[in-house]
Amino acid sequence: MHPVKAYAAYDAETPLRRYDFDRRELGPKDVLIDIRYCGVCHSDLHFAKNDLEDSVYPLVPGHEIVGEVAAVGANVTRHKAGDRVGVGVMVNSCGHCHECKAGEEQFCRDSIGTYNADDRDGTRTQGGYSTRVVVDEHFVLKIPDALPLDAIAPLLCAGITTWSPLKTWNAGPGTRLGVIGLGGLGHMAVKLGAALGCHVTVVSTSDRKKADAERFGAHDFLVSTDVAAMKASRERFDLILNTVSSPHEIDKQLRMLARDGTMVMLGLTNDPVPVDILRLMDRRRRLASSPIGGIRETQEMLDFCAKHAIAADIETIRMDEINQAYERMQKSDVRYRFVIDMASLA
Secondary structure (H helix, E strand, C coil): CEEEEEEEECCCCCCCEEEEEEECCCCCCEEEEEEEEEECCHHHHHHHCCCCCCCCCCECCCCCEEEEEEEECCCCCCCCCCCEEEECCEEECCCCCHHHHCCCHHHCCCCEECCCEECCCCCEECCCCECEEEEEHHHCEECCCCCCHHHHHHHHCHHHHHHHHHHHCCCCCCCEEEEECCCHHHHHHHHHHHHCCCEEEEEECCCCCHHHHHHHCCCEEEECCCHHHHHHCCCCEEEEEECCCCCCCCHHHHHCEEEEEEEEECCCCCCCCCCCHHHHHCCCCEEEECCCCCHHHHHHHHHHHHHCCCCCCEEEECHHHHHHHHHHHHCCCCCCEEEEEHHHCC
């Protein structure tokens, strides 16, 4: 067994605190990773607080994991000790269904999350707020040398969550892309969309982040409380990525879609969002959603980011600052992603 130090949620009410446990022994296809950094995703907060009502405690969050390979199983061929690697939202799947064979493991009915899940060997998955992790080699991603480990951690969730719909809806030169919300997801959507050649417009509730949006590559900035500007932007976009993770009214945003345009919902919320069907019908608009991408697509995203020098804008924190980070995250007081330095725990 591999003893590790970690921080865990012990219940939905109390702050996260120290939790030591053992990772499983290496199987033939397993990779042992020394974790250097772990991004903090809004999903971590949802699971820690049991917002989805399926959390099992103690629960170690964290699915934006980067580090170096410490050891590999006897049959591992993709990685070796010392390699820079990452682990995202999944750590296993059945490997033989249609979705897995298509490289869309995220849709496998037996896909296994990086934390709060039972792995195929019967152990309980625990996430990256820890010093080490053991993962099947198929779900271990190569981190290009050109990318800084700390700022690359959020790409394992925020990056692939925005990259996947951009690729699915064929975003590229000539695409008029709207990005609603400029937070952890939104700022990556702007960077990736701009690098793909889209004409990117950020839609936000105020102009407080306008300068940041321009720095990330946005061509335009639209304040959603400006009634005249919103009216003038009707039928403006081919594709909208809606990254807002709280309940909100989307009628005004749907009006901004051109004929055959699509709005993709990326923010995670349990609350229903009312939809005016006539608003969809009158321009054959589409309302869609998208989760993360598969392993092949995630590696493609990492390689693209290395080529275009794309990384997340981050604020590095110590492990013992995680509860304050959660409080700030609930207030949207982060630009643009918290990343935990695991040296502070080791």
